[in-house]
Amino acid sequence: MSPKGFHFIVEASGCGPVISQVDRLQEILVEAARRANTQVWSVSFHRFPPDGVSGVVVISESHLSIHTWPEVGYMALDIYTCGEESKPQVAVDYVLEQIGAKQTHITEITRGLDDGDMEYYHSFVTWQEVLRRNGN
Structure with a gap:
């Protein structure tokens, strides 16, 4: 059976100063939602x-x-999508690029799995990535 959704939990370190800018972060997340092929309902x-x-x-x-915690360059990002047309990984990649993170720890959870018995469970995979070294 198809999963009900995909949930990405992202820890980003060494983020740029943009993580202290409310308006810019709002723009980034709304654009990430658009790029992930989702429909925005509300923003706060x-x-x-x-x-x-x-x-x-x-x-x-x-x-x-x-x-975000700009004083230590840290951002916590959570993206959960359901529906077969959405692309949460595209949203994750876009946000990480825009905030200039140096390193990430990502967990992808596949949610709402079942074996046909209507008892749901999840599976997950987790990984780390070094995105930039010494500002490059």
Whole structure:
């Protein structure tokens, strides 16, 4: 049986200063949702002192959320989509490119699996990537 959805949990380190910019992060996540072939329903972003940002983009297929700690260059990203047409990996890749992360730890969870008995479970894979070294 087909899974109900795909859930990406992303830890990003060494992020650029953009992770303190509320308006820019909102633009990035809305564009990520568009690139993932999803429909945006609502958007809410908020700044937390001194420079952190939290935001959520509710999509017809579920959500994208972000929480940042610019003082240590860290971003937590959560993207969950359901539906066969959505492309959550495209959204993840776009966000990571835009924030200039140096390293990531990603977990992809395949959710809503069942063996035909209506008892659902998930499976996951996790990996790390070095995206940039010494600012390159």
